[in-house]
Amino acid sequence: MSHERFKFDDEIDDLEELQPINTENKAVNDINKSLADSGDKDSGDKSMGKGKKKKRKFKKSYIFLLLLLSIAIGFVIYVFVAGGNDGPVYGDRCASLIAIDKDKFNSVEDTVKADPNINSVNIEVDCRIIKISMNFVDNxxxxxAKTLATNALHTLDDALGQPKSEGSAYSELLGTANGRGQYNVEFVLTSNGDTNFPIFGxxxxxxxxxxxxxxxxxxQNATDRALKKDETQ
Structure with a gap:
């Protein structure tokens, strides 16, 4: 025979009051859980967003460095190519100059060296300057030496075959043409014995x-070359 526990009226009332409270607590817990899940999701989204921003920032920096490198390489190539054409080095100094056939320098040097008083001759051109270095016998x-150097310049001028202006001792190559002065000439003369050497002209x-x-x-560079040649004679 089963016996049912007798419940007082106040116990029944307490149970009825507890049920809504439990329900409310469950609802609150569900809300808190939803908020937590939402927060975690937002945090994940923010982390992903930061990662993407960092990635974009890295790509921009990489592209910027490549751009700078390309500009630097382009500038170096420009300087190299333009320098080969006397561009950034000489600018307009070499413009409008009469062309010189440098292949004739060797034959002129041989002709000048035929004089027994001359040991060596070197002729070169640098933009608008013709440089003539001569070494003479001792004493x-x-x-x-000055007379022989002057004769050497006339020999060179005649060999290069440019027309002479009336009354001029030299051709247009060593004078004025194309509306501007043409080539300057520099001499370095060396010898042993006379204290006036080296002589510059x-x-x-x-x-x-x-x-x-x-x-x-x-x-000074031409001087050093001439003095060095003199020592090796």
Whole structure:
């Protein structure tokens, strides 16, 4: 025989009051869980967003570096190519100059060296400057060396075959043409014995005279080359 526990009225009332509370607690827990899930999702989305931003930032930096590198390479190529054409180095200094056939330099040097007083001759051109380095036998006088240097310039001028203006001792190559002065000439003369050596000379396009001096270094590089050749003779 089963016995049912007798419940007082106040116990029944308490149970009825507890049921709504439990239901409310469950609803609150569900809301909190939903909020937590939503927060986790937002946090994940933010993390992904930050990752994408970092990736985009890295790509932009990489592209910027490549652009700078390309500009640098392009500039180096430009300087190299333009430098080969006397562009950034000389600018307009080499413009409107009469072309010189450098292949004739060797034959001119051989002709000049045929003189027994001359040991060696070197002729070169650098933009608008013709450089002539000459080494003479020992104890030659400075005046004789100057005369031989002047003759060497006439030999070179005649070999290059440019027309001469009336009354000029030299051709247009060493004077004025195309509306501007053409080539300057620089001499370095060396010898042993005479204390006036080394002698340096210059000739400007607007003047037929060659100015010689033993005190003014016109081209130190040419001087060094000439002195070195003199030591090896």
């Amino acid at each position: 030659i006088t400075s005046d004789d 210059t000739k400007h396009p607007n003047n037929d005279e060659i100015s010689f001096t033993g005190a003014n270094v016109v081209d």
